Amino acid sequence: MHKADGEPQNLRFIDLFCGIGGFHVAAKIVCAERGVVPLCVFSSDIDSDAQRAYEANFGVKPRGDITKIPASDIPCHDLLFAGFPCQPFSICGEMKGFEDARGTLFFDIARILAEKRPRAFVLENVKLLANHNRGATLRRILEVLEGLGYCVHYRVLNALNFGLPQKRERIFIVGFRESVAFQFPAGGVPMRPLAELLEEDVSDYYLASEKIRQSRLEKYAGARPRETTLWHENKSGHISAYPYSCALRAGASYNYLLLNGERRLTEREMLRLQGFPDTYKIVCSYGATRKQAGNSVATPCVAAVLRSVLTALDNEDG
Ligand SMILES: C[S@@+](CC[C@H](N)C(=O)[O-])C[C@H]1O[C@@H](n2cnc3c(N)ncnc32)[C@H](O)[C@@H]1O
Numbered sequence: 001m002h003k004a005d006g007e008p009q010n011l012r013f014i015d016l017f018c019g020i021g022g023f024h025v026a027a028k029i030v031c032a033e034r035g036v037v038p039l040c041v042f043s044s045d046i047d048s049d050a051q052r053a054y055e056a057n058f059g060v061k062p063r064g065d066i067t068k069i070p071a072s073d074i075p076c077h078d079l080l081f082a083g084f085p086c087q088p089f090s091i092c093g094e095m096k097g098f099e100d101a102r103g104t105l106f107f108d109i110a111r112i113l114a115e116k117r118p119r120a121f122v123l124e125n126v127k128l129l130a131n132h133n134r135g136a137t138l139r140r141i142l143e144v145l146e147g148l149g150y151c152v153h154y155r156v157l158n159a160l161n162f163g164l165p166q167k168r169e170r171i172f173i174v175g176f177r178e179s180v181a182f183q184f185p186a187g188g189v190p191m192r193p194l195a196e197l198l199e200e201d202v203s204d205y206y207l208a209s210e211k212i213r214q215s216r217l218e219k220y221a222g223a224r225p226r227e228t229t230l231w232h233e234n235k236s237g238h239i240s241a242y243p244y245s246c247a248l249r250a251g252a253s254y255n256y257l258l259l260n261g262e263r264r265l266t267e268r269e270m271l272r273l274q275g276f277p278d279t280y281k282i283v284c285s286y287g288a289t290r291k292q293a294g295n296s297v298a299t300p301c302v303a304a305v306l307r308s309v310l311t312a313l314d315n316e317d318g
Contacts, residue, residue, distance in 0.1 A: 015043040016082035022297035023081035071115035150175035159298035161187030165244035185304035250294035275299035
């Protein structure tokens, strides 16, 4: 990290596959806690709606396709963040992994790490990456990162353990240029009640059709719960109701999650389920925001990982 005499310390980071900026939100929160100035020196996302949302919120328009950007165009930085595309490893995608061109985007991260050599990185992906191709995909990723001289740690974390009413299990892969004492955060943060995240006076636009509501009731074998629940329909059409949300997903059907079996979540509610503050500006359509929220990260989870990363780096400095 950089500090001129008398100046506050800066944290220079890059945000690859930045989407709507879940890593950026987390970096701002953690830096504010530590009196450090967060400086995003480069961001990239190929999706024009995501670029628009990112620019509206952080004042900088992300560059486009990372495969077309030479590492020499990217400024030096302390930390690299990348929630790289998960469809190739996700159960809802075809699980083709490195055979899918999107799976090979990992090698763009490796290319940038090799040239820029930041002090640390945080990567995020779906939990299934850990078992994809019977563990071979993750082993290859770890081999590549270690081959670049990084000390690498990984763990699956669940947003439910970091205060959010969303069951979202994601693998975090963290690496350090130097060998440092690093521990993943333990979690254990009590879950905020789902009801606290809901908007009042939600318009009929979000209401599921009468037919869908009726079919939900018929399919749901349990009694209608008295507390606020999110009803989740799995691939085989089975309905379950939980006092928290199942993982938001970019490509799920509009009726995948219905509040009390009746209405869809609003844009703001979806962002709250990922821990975004209400100051986050919503500038895209319902459909685009829904996709963006599903693609994004649970920001309290990222913030907790980042705190542990910065503590490890501080100890190294000390
Ligand atoms: C899992 S999402 C990451 C979301 C992000 N972490 C957030 O907080 O919103 C992956 C992102 O990679 C982007 N992407 C896919 N291919 C890309 C490419 N070739 N270059 C840059 N971005 C790409 C997608 O548009 C998507 O927004």
